[in-house]
Amino acid sequence: YPAAPLVGVGVVVLNARGEVLLAQRGKPPRQGEWSLPGGLIDLGERLADAAVREVWEECAIEIVIGGLIAPFEPIVHDADGRIEYHYVILDFWAKHLRGEAVAQDDATAVVWVPMNQLANYKLRLDTRRMIEDGYALWYEAGGAVGQETVGQ
Secondary structure, X not given: OOOOOEEEEEEEEEOOOOOEEEEEEOOOOOOOOEEOOXXXXXXXXXXXXXXXXXXHHHHOOEEEEEXXXXXXXXXXXXXXXXXXXXXXXXXEEEEEEEOOOOOOOOEXXXXXXXXXXXXXXXXXXXXXXXXXXXXXXXXXXXXXXXXXXXXX
């Protein structure tokens, strides 16, 4: 039970085909759920550096941060109404640079998912919206230019 909110990062990682990287959470809260890679920042660590580190630790890939999407503030209460978790999460979008995604650290599985198949994964509504916003920013930044045939 926290004495104060904890600050973390989440990352919408997109590859050249426009697929988003999902990680299955290996620890509470929301253990077993599909979500975005991310975690808490370390003391003295910059937000973007934390985002790069967390994706590496959970998914074993290198990324390039594109920019900030939005803040997100999950607050979880226990059965007695006490605050069990309170996070302030800053979500970024990023491009996959290199490496094959492999689950490690806090993730039990990772998968690249085409945007039109996200409905096949049970995602929280706020996570789905963050992915859609991140995809839009990636696309506007030229993420899909000249890459429509990659992997086909």
